[in-house]
Amino acid sequence: MGKAPCCDKANVKKGPWSPEEDAKLKAYIEEYGTGGNWIALPQKIGLKRCGKSCRLRWLNYLRPNLKHGGFSEEEDNIICSLYISIGSRWSVIAAQLPGRTDNDIKNYWNTRLKKKLLGRSKNSRMNRPSAISGQDPKDANGGEEKNYLQNLSSSALERLQLHMQLQNPFSFYNNPAFWPKLNPFQDKMIQGLQFLNDSNNQNYIIQGTSISPQQAAVECSTISNLKAEEHQNSENERNFQSSNFVGQSSYKGTEPVSGFTQAELNELLNNEAADFLPAQSQNIAEFDCFKEMMNESMDNLGWWSNDFVDSNSASSNSWDSATKVNISEELYQDYTLGYTMQ
DNA sequence: AATAGATTCAACCGCGAGCCG
DNA sequence: ACGGCTCGCGGTTGAATCTAT
Numbered sequence: 001m002g003k004a005p006c007c008d009k010a011n012v013k014k015g016p017w018s019p020e021e022d023a024k025l026k027a028y029i030e031e032y033g034t035g036g037n038w039i040a041l042p043q044k045i046g047l048k049r050c051g052k053s054c055r056l057r058w059l060n061y062l063r064p065n066l067k068h069g070g071f072s073e074e075e076d077n078i079i080c081s082l083y084i085s086i087g088s089r090w091s092v093i094a095a096q097l098p099g100r101t102d103n104d105i106k107n108y109w110n111t112r113l114k115k116k117l118l119g120r121s122k123n124s125r126m127n128r129p130s131a132i133s134g135q136d137p138k139d140a141n142g143g144e145e146k147n148y149l150q151n152l153s154s155s156a157l158e159r160l161q162l163h164m165q166l167q168n169p170f171s172f173y174n175n176p177a178f179w180p181k182l183n184p185f186q187d188k189m190i191q192g193l194q195f196l197n198d199s200n201n202q203n204y205i206i207q208g209t210s211i212s213p214q215q216a217a218v219e220c221s222t223i224s225n226l227k228a229e230e231h232q233n234s235e236n237e238r239n240f241q242s243s244n245f246v247g248q249s250s251y252k253g254t255e256p257v258s259g260f261t262q263a264e265l266n267e268l269l270n271n272e273a274a275d276f277l278p279a280q281s282q283n284i285a286e287f288d289c290f291k292e293m294m295n296e297s298m299d300n301l302g303w304w305s306n307d308f309v310d311s312n313s314a315s316s317n318s319w320d321s322a323t324k325v326n327i328s329e330e331l332y333q334d335y336t337l338g339y340t341m342q
Numbered sequence: 343a344a345t346a347g348a349t350t351c352a353a354c355c356g357c358g359a360g361c362c363g
Numbered sequence: 364a365c366g367g368c369t370c371g372c373g374g375t376t377g378a379a380t381c382t383a384t
Binding site: 014015016017050052053056057060061103104107108110111112 | 349350351352353354355
């Protein structure tokens with residue numbers, strides 16, 4: 001049985017929106033709201049558009065308080081650190097960047113940030129066709145690795161590359177002693193988001209204590225309480241943005257954004273990490289790192305790729321278990337609030 | 343100035359989740 | 364419990380624009 005189409009495709013206009021269409025949609029929504037039904041909306045206002053198209057146009061372009069134009073360095077940092085932590089959860093990342101849409105961020109990542117961060121290591125890999133396995137794929141274990149790699153999405157590979165940069169033994173990233181202490185809020189956020197991605201249900205270290213996934217989930221669910229406290233403590237700080245999970249405003253200044261320090265992210269953004277070793281050694285180091293992860297550390301990599309996890313949580317819509325509800329509600333709250341029409 | 347190739351980004355698509363009768 | 368429907372998401376496409384030759 002096929003799925004019912006959301007609209008009559010034959011009578012629906014596609015392609016770029018005209019100023020007249022924009023004006024119609026904007027005027028109606030500003031006055032009446034969506035009426036809780038995007039599908040019915042275009043008919044009400046005489047637009048020959050699909051409801052989904054109207055929704056997208058409103059959310060990504062017409063809705064008030066949207067930022068257009070270049071991203072700031074702080075926004076770059078937030079996007080990068082969240083991408084590394086949770087992957088392509090664009091809506092979650094967008095929730096941390098007021099005025100930015102998931103589509104914007106996705107485009108910005110795909111067209112600019114990704115290249116900025118990965119261009120270099122990508123080039124080095126492209127120059128060595130069999131460097132990943134270092135042997136004929138048909139050799140012992142090689143076939144398995146090949147299949148495994150073929151199953152990786154490009155997103156997962158990108159994150160792997162970032163991960164490898166972070167694993168560079170000479171890197172700042174790999175020396176916890178050098179890391180500035182995260183505030184509890186940031187610590188919980190990063191670990192909470194990683195927890196959501198992890199189907200292996202390993203234990204988590206929160207505030208130096210190893211806890212079970214179940215406990216981690218409870219910890220994460222307390223984030224809203226932390227937020228409320230902080231909000232009270234900074235009543236005058238209108239920038240708090242209430243939902244600002246990353247705390248870019250409530251911890252402005254000296255604290256790192258998300259799980260990474262400004263220096264770390266600058267290093268990543270400027271590809272400085274790749275300069276730690278001469279080109280040749282760097283390739284070898286990358287290769288060794290990869291092999292090591294493939295052979296020994298798979299269990300530790302669950303967080304960075306959906307492709308490794310079981311089918312129940314492999315989809316992007318995996319925010320569905322009972323333990324995840326509290327968190328996803330928190331994450332989406334303000335994002336959706338912005339769309340709620342009176 | 344003309345052309346090809348690269349880049350950007352608005353818009354589309356299909357899927358899964360959740361709600362409701 | 365089931366099916367229909369809408370919503371929201373991430374991935375992808377393709378027209379417009381920019382850049383290099």
